[in-house]
Amino acid sequence: GAGVSQSPSNKVTEKGKDVELRCDPISGHTALYWYRQSLGQGLEFLIYFQGNSAPDKSGLPSDRFSAERTGGSVSTLTIQRTQQEDSAVYLCASSPGLQAYEQYFGPGTRLTVT
Amino acid sequence: AQSVTQPDIHITVSEGASLELRCNYSYGATPYLFWYVQSPGQGLQLLLKYFSGDTLVQGIKGFEAEFKRSQSSFNLRKPSVHWSDAAEYFCAVAPTSGTYKYIFGTGTRLKVLA
Numbered sequence: 639g640a641g642v643s644q645s646p647s648n649k650v651t652e653k654g655k656d657v658e659l660r661c662d663p664i665s666g667h668t669a670l671y672w673y674r675q676s677l678g679q680g681l682e683f684l685i686y687f688q689g690n691s692a693p694d695k696s697g698l699p700s701d702r703f704s705a706e707r708t709g710g711s712v713s714t715l716t717i718q719r720t721q722q723e724d725s726a727v728y729l730c731a732s733s734p735g736l737q738a739y740e741q742y743f744g745p746g747t748r749l750t751v752t
Numbered sequence: 753a754q755s756v757t758q759p760d761i762h763i764t765v766s767e768g769a770s771l772e773l774r775c776n777y778s779y780g781a782t783p784y785l786f787w788y789v790q791s792p793g794q795g796l797q798l799l800l801k802y803f804s805g806d807t808l809v810q811g812i813k814g815f816e817a818e819f820k821r822s823q824s825s826f827n828l829r830k831p832s833v834h835w836s837d838a839a840e841y842f843c844a845v846a847p848t849s850g851t852y853k854y855i856f857g858t859g860t861r862l863k864v865l866a
Binding site: 740 | 795856
């Protein structure tokens with residue numbers, strides 16, 4: 639079956655512009671996660687959704703970052719007024735539910751802010 | 753604070769040699785434990801996971817890991833490494849209750865010499 643997909647695969651934007659990153663989870667997966675992977679760093683948790691709700695937004699680096707999920711499916715991560723330090727690979731993962739489930743990862747979106 | 757430590761940033765082994773990648777965690781209780789692998793340009797794939805029970809768990813691609821509560825460790829092992837195992841390996845912990853915020857280590861990059 640289809641895995642987690644993310645678009646775009648690469649995004650180059652100018653500092654100060656807004657960007658939207660999209661994640662399509664595996665059908666039927668109720669949990670969805672966003673991570674950021676910077677060069678040489680591990681995965682930094684950003685936010686997770688259970689259905690359309692985001693119980694824990696503590697990982698979002700600043701108020702320039704926001705995320706939403708609609709219809710219990712597609713999720714969008716939005717970064718406003720991008721900064722160079724936002725350059726990273728943004729990974730999305732989904733799982734059948736929370737707690738103790740394997741996360742299935744998408745290929746990521748590589749964001750470069752110039 | 754909860755944390756995951758992978759002390760080895762890089763490891764180089766010869767093909768056919770044995771491998772052990774270290775992972776230590778700091779958590780109030782026994783968490784769920786995972787090992788993921790990320791091949792170049794790819795998303796993360798689950799190798800194995802520990803929830804409870806037998807402390808030696810078997811995974812895909814011939815990997816195994818042993819949970820040692822007394823040492824707060826979950827080290828990954830493989831008896832004989834193949835060139836295709838060259839990748840980055842991430843240890844992760846997930847809480848057993850409360851917020852479902854997975855914590856990943858910073859990764860260990862494995863190089864395999866022919």
